[in-house]
Amino acid sequence: MNLTLADVERCLGGMAEEGHTQIVIASVKTDSRTVEKGDLFFCVSGENFDGHEFAAQAVKQGAVAIVASRMLDDVDAPVIMVRDAVDALGRLAACWRDMCGAKLIAVTGTAGKTTVKEMLYAVASQKFNTAKNYRNFNNQIGLPLSMLKATVEQDLWIMELGISQRGDMEELAPIASPDIAVITNVGPGHLKGLGNEAGVAHAKSTLLRYLRQPGSAIISMDYPLLWDAARELVDAPIGFSTNNDSHTSFVASFLGAGASNLGRFRLRTPEGEEEFEAPFCGEHYAENLACVAAVAHALGMSRADVISGVQSLEPDTQRFCCKPNGDLMIIDDTYNANPLSMERSIETAANMADGKPLALVLGDMRELGDEAVMRHEELGRTIKDISPAVVFYKGNHFEDVAREYGKKMHKVDTQEDFAHAWQSFGAADGVVLVKGSRSLKMELFVSALCAGRTVNAQGGKQ
Template sequence: MSIEKLHQIFLQFPTVCTDTRKINKSCIFFALKGDNFNGNEYADEALRKGASHAIVDEKKYAVSNRVILVDDVLKTLQKLATYHRNYCAAKVIGLTGSNGKTTTKELIYAVLSEKYKTIATSGNLNNHIGVPLTLLSIKEDTEIAIVEMGANHLKEIEFLCSISQPDFGYITNFGKAHLEGFGGVEGVIKGKSELYDYLMEHNRSIFLNADDPIQFNKLGAYIKKYGYTQHKKDFYKIEFLEASPYVSIQVEGKTIQSQLIGEYNFTNCCAAILMGKYFNVPLESIIKAIETYLPQNNRSQLIEKNGIEIILDAYNANPSSMKVALENFSGLNGGPKIAFLGDMFELGGTAPSEHQNITDLSAKLNLDKVFLIGENFYETQTSFTKFKNYKDFESNFSSVELPSRGKILIKGSRGMALERLLDLL
């Protein structure tokens, strides 16, 4: 079946599902394959649960006229997404970077939704499957679609751009994330910059942090760029006021008081403000959107328990985000400061040195106690209390002395799931 004909079916049943546990009535089930499963085997179950059609790529499962046989289910999903993206009139904003992608995406969504019918990537569905699913969530009346793109190796952003074909793009930053896949920081810069490469090749617009020398120099004399700055001329000026603990910003003589912790969230807010201005969202609406946005899903959440302020930043971690989180935490006023740090993943051969660097940094900062959790931190040379894994930490938690007041930082990679600490605390 051609993509055009499949798209006609999709317009009649405009919901896509890839998991039979989450079947929506009259959705189209795409029988994707993984290392440990074959979606083709669940096509019949999907239909019985209410799916309108099932897309399979193994002939023996094409047993009814509601089952559509294709050469490759994943490629068909991706091609359908691109076709639908071009069928709809929505402008697509591509978003990538090492840190802050999801928070930035949510802030941009909050701002642009003040004026436009906007959709954005759900959660962190930002890979070769998630990006197509986001594109297929665009409705015919959608005006702007914000598509988050993640990557852990070269050419991945390039491929996701070929699917999403963004009209605009923004890179949050270049940090020490996924070093194992990218082969080092230079690989990270090259890989994330594939978004810029696509936009420049197709003469499309770029948003940037003009104070980031990597971004500024990378774009050079490219004309269709729109940046924010604290220092340069010829770009939109946004000033950082403070983060004690919440980020305060000044723009056009007005103060914006966010509910985001840490100076590192300043640029995330700036991106949303810049895009709001570009798309002619009234400044009052931009301010409202930033000020009312509340972080969720373990990202820089401020929680109070038993008189102690807890900064829960356990959604993910890499050396760059860990460094800025610790430095910000160290600068906060009020009571003893205790940090619980979990291992950072996907660092390859640099893991020992990067964990030692974070340990050494922590020793120099204004912190009262630091507890290290995970195999990599366990191998560091330090006087801090260390635990080989979370189970070891949990078993010995009774020996951890906590103050009756003060502040706690919880930071670690997703695989460490340090939000479990909340129950212990």
């Protein structure tokens, strides 16, 4: 990066010290363990740590300056004093974006925002020098760090914004200040911090208040609470949908699984319709695809650009990633779970099973607040409607799910529990979906399946 220490001082509201225009910042860090020569270290404090305690160590490792919110002793480097280090980090990122003159796309939503970001990156990179945030580095620290990693040569920045509490978007959106604001959907996610689905829609749509003019708002039309909230804030949002009857030019449909676990899709844009295959499956990917097509059009890109871009994607190993194991198809969707993504994944897995045995290996959906019991009961009813061959479950809401499912479920807590329970099921073919909230480490069950710690119907090792 070409940011100097003098730039940092000016961005944070101070006067540039003499000689600081010659000090170029290599990178911005908040973790002292990763500091290298030439870095700028921010003393960020959390519940269990205080970055100020590691300032001296950061300087020893090569930090050229420190940003702190209290006085420091024994630090042999320039110290820039601020009221709040996290707020200052965001202000510096916003200032850096203005210095670079980049166009920024901000992506948020209850589900699919990381996938949309990755798809957009694959599409946009065909025409633009593009930056993105790594995986889901999307909070008050991850977003500005991602923006500060972008360079002046990158003319398009695609940034994901993730919120979990009221007020989060009011902190994130001014940092991004997007030219294009994208909201993929809204559903019952992070209800502990956002209240209910109406609260989620309001919080997500707050992003639109910080849209630069002239800017574009790309919004799903399939969620009335979201669409209504968006129309209160912008005059003419651009809609996308998976409903062919929707009054929009951007519609995508999932047509089923194709050869070699590819998905078949139909995409409609102002240029017309086209069917094609892509390296992902499911109705939820149709929603992502329609969204990406709308954003690409706003960037002056064609339907052909969208298709070629998404066809180049490498599947994420924990986002509905299909992993064949003999005649058994293991679907690793263990990155996270909320009611919206859980329902979609189960329905897609059932469609893929297409008459073959379907096994569900599920875990709790966290951060649902007062609606946790109700949402897990809904999950039980969803499973009942699907009628899988077997259900394995990990988490505290086992009884809530089982009560509405009404059939036997296998409670599993460890890989060993799962291996033993799976042995009694003993399917040699079919589809297995593994999904739950991130903290449950459901990927361990995927590892057990892929490592051959399962048994076939005859009782022998696979």
